[in-house]
Amino acid sequence: MGQIVLDKVSKSFGDVEVIPPLDLTIEDGEFTVFVGPSGCGKSTLLRMIAGLEDLTSGAIAIDGEDVTEVPPSKRGLAMVFQSYALYPHMTVRKNIGFPLRMEKMDQAEIDKRVETAATSLNLMDYLDRKPGQLSGGQRQRVAIGRAIVRDPSAFLFDEPLSNLDAALRVGMRLEISEMHERMQTTMIYVTHDQVEAMTMANKIVVLQAGVIEQVGSPLDLYHKPQNVFVAGFIGSPKMNIFTGPEAEKQGAHTIGIRPEHTDVSMTEGTWKGTVGVAEHLGSDTFIHVHNTGLADMVTVRISGDISVKHGDDIYLTPQPDQIHRFDAQGLRIE
Amino acid sequence: MAIVAQSSKFSSYGRPVLAWGVGLLFFFPIFWMVLTSFKTDADAVKPEYLFFFTPTLDNYLNMTDNYDYWRFARNSVITSVSATLFTLFVSVPAAYAMAFNPTRATKDVLMWMLSTKMLPAAAVLYPMIFLAKGIGLYDTHILIITVLSLINLPIAIWMLFTYFKEIPKDIIEAGKMDGVNTWGEIKEILVPLAWGGIASTALLIFIFCWNEAYWTVRLTTIDAATLSKLIEGNRAPEGLFFGRLSAVSTAAVGPIVVLGWFCQKQLVQGLTFGAVK
Numbered sequence A: 001m002g003q004i005v006l007d008k009v010s011k012s013f014g015d016v017e018v019i020p021p022l023d024l025t026i027e028d029g030e031f032t033v034f035v036g037p038s039g040c041g042k043s044t045l046l047r048m049i050a051g052l053e054d055l056t057s058g059a060i061a062i063d064g065e066d067v068t069e070v071p072p073s074k075r076g077l078a079m080v081f082q083s084y085a086l087y088p089h090m091t092v093r094k095n096i097g098f099p100l101r102m103e104k105m106d107q108a109e110i111d112k113r114v115e116t117a118a119t120s121l122n123l124m125d126y127l128d129r130k131p132g133q134l135s136g137g138q139r140q141r142v143a144i145g146r147a148i149v150r151d152p153s154a155f156l157f158d159e160p161l162s163n164l165d166a167a168l169r170v171g172m173r174l175e176i177s178e179m180h181e182r183m184q185t186t187m188i189y190v191t192h193d194q195v196e197a198m199t200m201a202n203k204i205v206v207l208q209a210g211v212i213e214q215v216g217s218p219l220d221l222y223h224k225p226q227n228v229f230v231a232g233f234i235g236s237p238k239m240n241i242f243t244g245p246e247a248e249k250q251g252a253h254t255i256g257i258r259p260e261h262t263d264v265s266m267t268e269g270t271w272k273g274t275v276g277v278a279e280h281l282g283s284d285t286f287i288h289v290h291n292t293g294l295a296d297m298v299t300v301r302i303s304g305d306i307s308v309k310h311g312d313d314i315y316l317t318p319q320p321d322q323i324h325r326f327d328a329q330g331l332r333i334e
Numbered sequence B: 001m002a003i004v005a006q007s008s009k010f011s012s013y014g015r016p017v018l019a020w021g022v023g024l025l026f027f028f029p030i031f032w033m034v035l036t037s038f039k040t041d042a043d044a045v046k047p048e049y050l051f052f053f054t055p056t057l058d059n060y061l062n063m064t065d066n067y068d069y070w071r072f073a074r075n076s077v078i079t080s081v082s083a084t085l086f087t088l089f090v091s092v093p094a095a096y097a098m099a100f101n102p103t104r105a106t107k108d109v110l111m112w113m114l115s116t117k118m119l120p121a122a123a124v125l126y127p128m129i130f131l132a133k134g135i136g137l138y139d140t141h142i143l144i145i146t147v148l149s150l151i152n153l154p155i156a157i158w159m160l161f162t163y164f165k166e167i168p169k170d171i172i173e174a175g176k177m178d179g180v181n182t183w184g185e186i187k188e189i190l191v192p193l194a195w196g197g198i199a200s201t202a203l204l205i206f207i208f209c210w211n212e213a214y215w216t217v218r219l220t221t222i223d224a225a226t227l228s229k230l231i232e233g234n235r236a237p238e239g240l241f242f243g244r245l246s247a248v249s250t251a252a253v254g255p256i257v258v259l260g261w262f263c264q265k266q267l268v269q270g271l272t273f274g275a276v277k
């Protein structure tokens, strides 16, 4: 069990309101990702759920029980920190078993659970080492091990992968996703990496300056961004967004078109521009187009290879049903 | 080239010589005290017996005859150990609270504690004596332990605060998430991680307690009198009893010198902790 309900939760540090009152429900078993630019309040929100940060106002309920005044140790949640926060004076075995020891569990049962967790995380060979003798990836696993041994009602992750190198990050991302598939426990995952958000989440919460911009499934957010911020934030490469006559033609203040929803031709099309840089990824090619009169630069993504070079003329045609339209307030027009 | 050669010559000869020079300079008074303690009171003041004299153990033997060295020593141990333990008992949680749950007032509280050390002890001497006598605690262990604890608390809290500050907040928070209560945070996480710092704080406080003279001399007569009082009691204006005084002093500082010697590494590490980091 692990349904988490935030009711008009707000947070101020001194006079600065970091999170204005906010409502959010995280269903049991859901993988929810908080995503947003640096400083938008993701960690603060997560820490409030954990109990590590007091609420300025509002209430938090876990499984229908008000936990606003309950200390973190009594909320039944497990947290994985960006810095891993392992206990440097304890071996891996002790680290993983620590929450169980605090529950006064039987030593034999602790040993059993630690071994199970260590096996599933490939840590069996390192059980007697101290955290200082492990690599970053191994430390990360220990931190996860420490979280899973005790069957928490929900897992909280604060940018757990940001200290790992790119290859390891992708691997761990998969492992965490698989862990979720297997356990079906509620997980809340904070990241500023929208690729992590898109690939892992059942539900994404996009935050900006402490305000929820949109809540939805990854594909919801991709196909129906509710405002310009979400449109620009979700998707890689970023959506091309511009205002002006072309937007007005569409009956909107602002329009957006994703790089992958633009057809390219060397001879004819809606918009003409010149090729700046073409990035060849093999499977895809990103072409950055200048002088379209729409924006400084328009990015298009085409599959496979195409032979264009710097300075070539190029024609772009947006797929009409893929154009996102927004009003002057930046809100989506259906 | 020449400079390189010179500097390496300095580091291989000059520096040790300098170090020894400074070391001996600081050690000399101790040496002198120990040396004098083996002279008779009469010899001690005669320049011709400066270095060459007939050593005698009388001063040490008389010490346990004339007055009960062991009682003073026992009082010193009781008060210093108790005061050190009590100081830690209060300062560890206090420093913990200030390091990990600071409020807006934390900085001011720290400054205020430090400022109590700026008050001249003499200013509160008579109030203290009257107070102690008034509540019937004059010349008791409990009084000395309380006073020693109070004067050392600010330093202990400051030192521990500095050590605790070095512990990442995340680790304490991980403890909270893992189901530890406040006492558990201190016992399971804080103390093991800051062990070195706590040990050097304890050691330093113990030394301060042992050596404290201003209050122990003035607030005791017999029952709670410490070694400081014993030394003071052997003071004579004419300096007639230099040999005896030296013996008493040697016996008083002896234990602490030995302790300091064995804990050298710990002490240096503890005191330079902040500087090295």
Ligand SMILES: Nc1ncnc2c1ncn2[C@@H]1O[C@H](COP(=O)(O)OP(=O)(O)OP(=O)(O)O)[C@@H](O)[C@H]1O
Pocket (backbone or CB within 6 Å): A013, A018, A036, A037, A038, A039, A040, A041, A042, A043, A044, A045, A192
């Ligand atoms: N203890 C604090 N005191 C004052 N302000 C704080 C405190 N903690 C966070 N803030 C402020 O609250 C805002 C949100 O911080 P938070 O750490 O939640 O951001 P974040 O979204 O997690 O950013 P990042 O992606 O960089 O981790 C920031 O503007 C930060 O400066």
Ligand SMILES: [Mg+2]
Pocket (backbone or CB within 6 Å): A042, A043, A044, A158, A159
């Ligand atoms: Mg953060």
